[in-house]
Amino acid sequence: MLGLGADRLWADMNRLLALLFHQGVLDEQFVQLQQLQDESSPNFVCEVVTIYFHESEKLLKNLRGLLMEREFSDYKKMGIHLNQFMGSSSSIGAKRVRNVCVAFRAASEQNNRAGCLRALELLEHEYCYLKNKLHELFHIEQQRLLAAGVRYPMQN
């Protein structure tokens, strides 16, 4: 039955969300975003998250670029990027990414280049995980909507 397909996908989505909350990857700010989604803005969460991905990737590229410089010394600039990253991560509920940014910023404030490099590796890893999981989530949601939609055949 097609209806069951939609229900199972709904359960899959819940399970994935529960896992992400449990792992601390997402926090209640993500729930807040979901509550802002309604009929007039049905893709709100996906839209914000997409903007977040674009911005994050630019920031990560900048951070890596800075740290790879031979004569790197602009910790202040790095701090600015990190603040941006921290802010947007917190705004969408990306808790673990945000926490790594905090540690990264601490290393940066101590002009600790090795510490910064380690933090950057961790940040890239956390961001990657978050992105994959959110893509998975949106994919399941899309499938669910399709499956739910087929229950109501189009009238000609």
Add this chain to the structure above:
Amino acid sequence: MERNVFVSRRRIDGFDVLPSDSAEAHVLAVDDSLVDRKVIEQLLKISSFKVTAVDSGRRALQFLGLDEEKSSSVGFDGLKVDLIITDYCMPGMTGYELLKKIKESSNFREIPVVIMSSENVIARIDRCLEEGAEDFFVKPVKLSDVKRLKDYMMREVRFGTANSGGTNKRKLQESCDPTSSEPSISSLSSSSSDSPSRSPISPSSASSSIPTPLDSPVRRLKMTNTGGLI
């Protein structure tokens, strides 16, 4: 006119800027972060505000018609602004500097200003409140924060009918016409339903309306505020 509209008149360059026909209050949101702009915009829309979002203090001033480089006139769209909500940390002009510019302006100083910041620094909060900010939201901003904004607008309305009490930092100005037919407060709160929870699941802590901890500085300030701020 028997309509339930929030009426507020403003004088700019001697012209009366007529109130817009809508019952929705208009908020100008200022934030350099695109993600945050998108979120605050939606938070405001869901709470039945009209929103204009700009990415810098400079653009905010331009929108208001306050920018020195562009001569202020009724050249902009004439939409009155009922509240300004701005991020604190922005390149160029900070939210604090924007706040000062607005409070220094005779035309716009009565517009309530709220500051947002990811840093919960007491000195920063105090400085903003002393400069005339209505409130200070620690990011990430939530629906429960935005719902509070209506109180600042309502206070503006009450200024027109009651002279004493309240946070009377600002003098009564022609911004609130006391003879306007009962600006109805119900129009501000009617359409904002408490966010219908569409989330399929929530983390173990309650998702809706996590109350401000009692020891948060702003909450403390509000609780001890009887006759006036500071």
